[in-house]
Amino acid sequence: MALRKIPVVPIVAAVALAALVGPSSLSADGPGAGASAALAETSTANPVGAEEWMYLQRANADGSIPAAAVDQAIAQSNQLGVAAKGSPSTDQVWSGLGPSNIGGRIRDVAADPTTKDVVYIATGTGGLWRSKDGGATFATAWDDQLPQSMGAVAVDSRGVVWAGTGEPDHGGGSAYYGKGIYKSADDGATWTNLGLRDGDTIGQIVIDPRNDNRVFVAVMGALHDTQPTRGLFMTENGGQSWTRVIVPGSASTGAIDVSINQKNPDIMLATTWDKIRDEKSRIYGKHSYLYRSTDGGRTWTNIHRPPLPQSVDVEGQPNTATYVGRMGVDFSDSDPNRAYLISSTAGGNFNGFFTSADAGATWTAVGPTSGGTLQSISGGFAWWFGRVYVDPADPQHVFVAGVSLAESKDGGLTWTTSQTPHADQHGLEWDPFTPGKVFLGNDGGFYWSTQNGAARGLWAKTPHLPVTQFYAMDVSMQDSRRLNAGSQDNGSLKSWAADNTVNGDWFGFVGGDGMMNRIDPANDRKYYGCSQNGGCRGFVDNTGYSMTIPGARKNWVAPLEFAADTRYLFGGSEYVSRINTDAGQRVWQRISPDLTEGTEPRAPGFGTVTALGTTPADANLVYAGTDSGLMWVSRNAMAAPDQVTWEKLQSPVFPGRWVTRITVDPQDPQVAWASFSGWRSGDGYPHLVMTRDGGRTWADIAGKKIPQAPVNDVIRHPSKKSWLFIATDVGVFRTTNLGKTWVKVGANLPLVPINDIDLPAGSSTLYAATYGRSIWTTSLADAD
Numbered sequence: 112m113a114l115r116k117i118p119v120v121p122i123v124a125a126v127a128l129a130a131l132v133g134p135s136s137l138s139a140d141g142p143g144a145g146a147s148a149a150l151a152e153t154s155t156a157n158p159v160g161a162e163e164w165m166y167l168q169r170a171n172a173d174g175s176i177p178a179a180a181v182d183q184a185i186a187q188s189n190q191l192g193v194a195a196k197g198s199p200s201t202d203q204v205w206s207g208l209g210p211s212n213i214g215g216r217i218r219d220v221a222a223d224p225t226t227k228d229v230v231y232i233a234t235g236t237g238g239l240w241r242s243k244d245g246g247a248t249f250a251t252a253w254d255d256q257l258p259q260s261m262g263a264v265a266v267d268s269r270g271v272v273w274a275g276t277g278e279p280d281h282g283g284g285s286a287y288y289g290k291g292i293y294k295s296a297d298d299g300a301t302w303t304n305l306g307l308r309d310g311d312t313i314g315q316i317v318i319d320p321r322n323d324n325r326v327f328v329a330v331m332g333a334l335h336d337t338q339p340t341r342g343l344f345m346t347e348n349g350g351q352s353w354t355r356v357i358v359p360g361s362a363s364t365g366a367i368d369v370s371i372n373q374k375n376p377d378i379m380l381a382t383t384w385d386k387i388r389d390e391k392s393r394i395y396g397k398h399s400y401l402y403r404s405t406d407g408g409r410t411w412t413n414i415h416r417p418p419l420p421q422s423v424d425v426e427g428q429p430n431t432a433t434y435v436g437r438m439g440v441d442f443s444d445s446d447p448n449r450a451y452l453i454s455s456t457a458g459g460n461f462n463g464f465f466t467s468a469d470a471g472a473t474w475t476a477v478g479p480t481s482g483g484t485l486q487s488i489s490g491g492f493a494w495w496f497g498r499v500y501v502d503p504a505d506p507q508h509v510f511v512a513g514v515s516l517a518e519s520k521d522g523g524l525t526w527t528t529s530q531t532p533h534a535d536q537h538g539l540e541w542d543p544f545t546p547g548k549v550f551l552g553n554d555g556g557f558y559w560s561t562q563n564g565a566a567r568g569l570w571a572k573t574p575h576l577p578v579t580q581f582y583a584m585d586v587s588m589q590d591s592r593r594l595n596a597g598s599q600d601n602g603s604l605k606s607w608a609a610d611n612t613v614n615g616d617w618f619g620f621v622g623g624d625g626m627m628n629r630i631d632p633a634n635d636r637k638y639y640g641c642s643q644n645g646g647c648r649g650f651v652d653n654t655g656y657s658m659t660i661p662g663a664r665k666n667w668v669a670p671l672e673f674a675a676d677t678r679y680l681f682g683g684s685e686y687v688s689r690i691n692t693d694a695g696q697r698v699w700q701r702i703s704p705d706l707t708e709g710t711e712p713r714a715p716g717f718g719t720v721t722a723l724g725t726t727p728a729d730a731n732l733v734y735a736g737t738d739s740g741l742m743w744v745s746r747n748a749m750a751a752p753d754q755v756t757w758e759k760l761q762s763p764v765f766p767g768r769w770v771t772r773i774t775v776d777p778q779d780p781q782v783a784w785a786s787f788s789g790w791r792s793g794d795g796y797p798h799l800v801m802t803r804d805g806g807r808t809w810a811d812i813a814g815k816k817i818p819q820a821p822v823n824d825v826i827r828h829p830s831k832k833s834w835l836f837i838a839t840d841v842g843v844f845r846t847t848n849l850g851k852t853w854v855k856v857g858a859n860l861p862l863v864p865i866n867d868i869d870l871p872a873g874s875s876t877l878y879a880a881t882y883g884r885s886i887w888t889t890s891l892a893d894a895d
């Protein structure tokens with residue numbers, strides 16, 4: 112996805128000091144009972160849910176996301192961006208709003224061995240960042256138009272930075288793959304692509320301590336295809352050419368980890384991971400192995416023998432339980448004979464912790480190979496972590512990444528788990544200049560310890576890092592500084608404190624993964640936040656109450672929309688429900704049959720209502736769309752529950768794809784728009800359709816005038832009836848004539864999916880919630 116450089120508004124973390132953080136990883140906003148109860152419900156969600164949501168709606172029926180279609184859409188978006196800059200009415204400049212105090216997923220951490228206090232972090236879908244003060248502040252060190260999904264980062268002995276794009280774990284919503292390996296010799300100011308562009312995702316980068324031009328890259332490949340680009344790759348000329356030195360045992364197997372013995376760099380260890388998916392399910396194989404090299408990585412031997420767990424078929428047991436999954440390895444720097452390995456099952460359970468006293472030639476189990484602390488921190492999705500780290504000064508001091516960070520001081524015999532840092536650990540690094548200082552990256556941001564990483568010690572968190580992944584957002588009609596939004600692994604967040612002040616910080620008010628968030632248009636002291644699969648809560652100021660959407664099947668981001676009378680809301684599962692939010696009336700009422708096609712025809716994750724459309728112009732009008740592309744309308748939605756009727760809508764322009772949003776004109780109930788996800792591949796299906804007659808007929812108003820990428824939201828300008836804005840995976844676009852012509856809104860939004868946009872009535876500020884770079888705004892004051 113590397114394209115031209117676009118001048119961007121830099122985002123720089125401006126606070127110099129971070130406070131020591133306490134045991135809660137999600138900040139409450141005060142003593143209100145509602146907020147406390149909501150946060151008490153916080154639990155770490157299986158990241159499969161986010162990935163399925165991101166992937167299933169975008170993939171074709173065969174499970175593929177066509178790379179050519181993605182590249183073409185990005186190119187078209189960039190062309191429209193250049194055109195937009197040619198006119199004052201279209202040359203909007205986007206600025207980062209935040210939140211920056213929440214953080215987001217950090218995939219990898221690398222300290223610069225040449226310069227004190229310089230550290231780099233690779234984020235899940237927020238690009239690469241650099242700190243010059245040991246993590247107190249960060250600034251972007253990455254072009255916003257490069258792939259924002261990152262897998263690994265390393266710094267060589269000259270301070271040259273190597274970055275691997277494409278998050279390899281296929282969890283947490285990282286559906287957008289990278290374009291290979293990049294290298295920077297100027298602290299991240301400029302980058303050069305060095306190949307492996309078809310590798311899609313990068314698991315690890317290591318550099319030979321004897322020769323900075325010898326670099327090894329573990330390539331995992333795409334989630335859904337079996338192109339021959341997976342394996343361990345080596346360059347001996349600084350990236351000018353690459354050799355695949357480990358060719359995995361199957362086309363569905365990639366390399367996920369690699370470690371080099373710092374005292375004897377001819378000895379190396381690497382692991383492979385066998386997994387793929389099709390349109391129906393995840394598929395695991397028997398080719399997850401441990402490899403060893405004794406000639407500097409030029410040749411490798413499969414040494415995956417007992418006591419390391421073996422992939423076997425056991426009658427009556429699923430292969431997720433009996434096949435080996437992800438494994439992580441690391442050498443001790445102070446004892447070149449000591450190495451460690453952690454293994455998981457294909458399904459994600461702990462599968463044993465092992466040590467070697469002969470530099471990885473043979474292995475011994477340390478402690479039980481199931482259960483215990485390491486199973487507890489696996490969360491049942493150990494493939495989300497799969498890392499082991501050895502203290503460079505103490506071969507018995509070991510860390511394992513999990514939901515919590517596990518620390519052992521006796522080589523893995525006993526473990527202590529962290530309580531202070533946010534959940535889901537992914538990257539750990541020792542400061543090469545400050546003894547006892549340890550850097551940590553997880554799903555909540557960047558942390559550091561000055562107590563040698565003591566799990567139960569004090570950890571400081573970088574206070575400002577705007578890399579939050581948002582699903583949905585809302586803005587107050589009364590005060591446009593008041594926003595709430597649902598974020599991946601960081602809960603539902605709001606921009607105001609318990610005393611209703613707004614100072615730039617955001618506060619958690621519903622735990623889990625944050626999803627649909629809403630603010631009452633008539634009274635912004637009433638607001639709503641949901642966790643995954645419809646776990647919604649309502650709030651009146653700080654007092655909250657549960658209002659979980661009912662149903663057997665609820666989408667990861669279950670829809671929640673206001674009725675014309677904002678005391679009422681509609682929610683979607685496999686059917687539509689209605690609730691009166693007045694005190695004493697808070698009971699959901701089912702008002703529709705099952706509107707879906709069940710869990711088929713495509714995949715078990717299907718069979719849910721994904722979008723609802725309402726309008727203040729007609730209290731009885733409600734549209735519903737599903738994840739298989741069905742469209743429905745009710746014209747008496749406020750009738751008694753058993754009297755509400757629904758009509759299935761038909762149109763040749765409906766693409767049969769995931770319905771992402773339905774927006775009904777706020778003044779004219781006959782007019783509505785529906786947007787769809789999916790990448791165009793072969794068939795010319797629309798992404799945006801419009802009705803002018805109450806849903807009876809529909810027309811495609813997008814065609815090929817916009818990039819052929821998923822459309823995630825559509826809104827109408829509050830006062831200009833012919834103006835529409837759409838949020839896509841490759842930018843925000845505007846039409847002033849109901850689709851006859853389209854322009855790109857600004858050219859400097861980062862290349863991440865924009866999942867939600869908002870333009871409050873009476874405001875000229877357009878808001879965009881991104882999946883990895885927090886929320887951005889632009890002024891429309893100069894637009895014609």
